[in-house]
Structure formats: C-alpha cells, structure tokens
Amino acid sequence: MHEWKKKLQDPERFDPFADRTARDIRNSLSEAFVAALTAKDPEQYLNVAQKWKEQNLSSLYADYIGDRLLCYKNVFDAVQTGGINDPLQQAIFVWN
Numbered sequence: 001m002h003e004w005k006k007k008l009q010d011p012e013r014f015d016p017f018a019d020r021t022a023r024d025i026r027n028s029l030s031e032a033f034v035a036a037l038t039a040k041d042p043e044q045y046l047n048v049a050q051k052w053k054e055q056n057l058s059s060l061y062a063d064y065i066g067d068r069l070l071c072y073k074n075v076f077d078a079v080q081t082g083g084i085n086d087p088l089q090q091a092i093f094v095w096n
C-alpha cells in the first residue's frame with residue numbers, strides 16, 4: 001500500500017480538523033452530551049458512543065471515545081450531584 005493511502009486510512013493522532021471521522025465523532029458526542037445535560041439522561045451520550053464503538057474503528061478513535069465517556073461521566077455526575085441546572089454554571093464544569 002502506498003504510504004499516502006495508509007495515512008488517509010489510519011491517521012496517527014485524533015485530529016478533528018484534518019480527519020472527517022474524528023470530526024464526526026467529536027461533534028456527535030459533544031452534541032449528545034449537551035442533550036444529556038438538558039434531559040438529565042446520560043443515555044443520550046452513551047447511546048451515541050455505543051453506535052460509534054459498534055463500527056469497530058481503530059484504537060485511535062476508540063481511545064478518544066473512551067476518554068470522552070470518562071470525562072462526560074465525571075462532569076455529568078458532578079452536575080447532577082450538585083443540582084446544577086443553570087446552563088452557564090454547567091458550562092463551567094464542562095470547561096474544566
């Protein structure tokens with residue numbers, strides 16, 4: 001296989017600015033996380049993550065999804081435990 005084809009098929013790092021699949025994963029997960037916070041239902045982002053995982057993507061993408069799920073769980077739990085309903089206050093948790 002030509003080196004340039006390999007690079008197109010298997011990127012070396014998760015880069016949503018240069019890789020369409022990475023961008024789609026990032027955008028769909030972040031949109032689902034916002035929906036989860038609004039609905040107070042983590043299944044919103046868990047379902048989207050599961051759909052990506054079912055595609056058996058490379059470990060690069062799987063690792064990113066796993067990292068996002070851990071971060072989202074921590075933020076979601078903190079927001080729910082703290083009873084933080086104001087979107088601006090929730091944004092502080094998301095940002096940090």
